[in-house]
Amino acid sequence: MGSDSDSSVAVAPPLSVDGDGNDYPEGGVRAWLVVLGCWLALFASLSLMNILATFQTYVSTNQLVQYSEGTIGWIFSVYTFVSFFLGIYIGPLFDKYGPRWLIFAGTLCMALSLMLLSISYEFWHFLLAFGILSGLASSLLFTPSIAAVGHFFRARRGFATGIASTAGSFGGIIFPLMLTRLFSSVGWAWAIRILAFICFALTIIANFLIRSRLPPARNASPHPDIRIFKNKTFALATGAVFMLEFALFIPLTYISSYALSKGFSQAFSFDVLTIVNAGSIFGRVLPGYWADCIGPFNANIISAAVTVVACFGVWLPLGHTKPGIIVFSLVFGFTSGANISLIPVAIGRLCRTQEYGRYYATCYTVVSLAVLVGIPIAGSVVTANKGQYWGLIVLTGTVYVGSVLAFMAAKISEVGWKMWFWGVF
Secondary structure (H helix, E strand, O other): OOOEEEEOOOOOOOEEOOOOOOEEOOOHHHHHHHHHHHHHHHHHHHHHHHHHOOOOOOOOOOOOOOOOHHHHHHHHHHHHHHHHHHHHHHHHHHHHOOOOOHHHHHHHHHHHHHHHHHHOOOHHHHHHHHHHHHHHHHHHHHHHHHHHHHOOOOOHHHHHHHHHHHHHHHHHHHHHHHHHHHHHHHHHHHHHHHHHHHHHHHHHHHHHOOOOOOOOOOOOOOOOOOHHOOOOOHHHHHHHHHHHHHHHHHHHHHHHHHOOOOOOHHHHHHHHHHHHHHHHHHHHHHHHHHHHHHHHHHHHHHHHHHHHHHHHHHHHHHOOOHHHHHHHHHHHHHHHHHHHHHHHHHHOOOOOOHHHHHHHHHHHHHHHHHHHHHHHHHHHHHHHHOOOOOOHHHHHHHHHHHHHHHHHHHHHHHHOOHOOOOOOO
């Protein structure tokens, strides 16, 4: 496995230097190999977050058919909660010790969790195997992978992070198509085992490529520090991300069951998630490039605002038609992909690189509470509306509005009222 800190490796001459005198290669073979390693780890971890609708739709019509949407939703909300909440320690551990053992532990946990998932048939089986163990694995892989990119890129961090995070989109395209066909040909158990083998192979390679580069900060500690919420901009940004992630996972989890409820075939209902992730590929790369020019907060505001328009202007009135749901899926995929890749960059604007793991993990520890309750609440809304999804759509769009306002408040707190519109931030 690659070493945790590898400052001796030859890289391209530094193209940028931060306020602490740390230089960043902004490219070169070593830097892009780290991005490749992060891409492979994120393919295995972030992809699972992007195919929750595939799992939810299948188990709700097979193993867990006797349970309500809201009850089944707890499996996936616990998964996302654990994925983000455990970052409160994984982020500081990365800052202090580097990625080596975190990635290795994530590799083992991912393989074990999926193997156990393949033999699950009771609600508590799914909750433990996927909700808790897969959540732990994803957190161990996801947080260090995002943080490691920042050790090699500063000026081009948005672009590099965007490239790494496209892994989740590609996995979100490939895995639903693969699983849909495997479910019908070899059944649930072997379909999930094949998924496990693929994820294990990818993460094994990632172990040899991902490494940190900058030395830890002098006061680096493996423990979280809530005092960083004294930073008003950070507190407001965390609130914005809280609402954004609350809303974002609702379509990701329910878009396939929504399509099924509107009379579309099961095959098309699964394919809708593939369309979302196809749009997400472009959403993770292009806005990352723009964010390096106009600022990550501006880019997040624009992306979230477009999502509001998509929810109320496309999904709500036209989602029952095939053109409507396809257009919404593409637009939502693009904007959600942009937000997923740009939020880490925005958080990085508020701290030193050596403290990034702590700031990012602290933010997402709070956000984990949103994803814990968001999916079950949305499922309960559907149940309360007797299987109709209009309430779920309104909930999603309204919470996105709150996220836009909070992002704007965070920007104003940093650049002031006079620059709230034009300021690059």
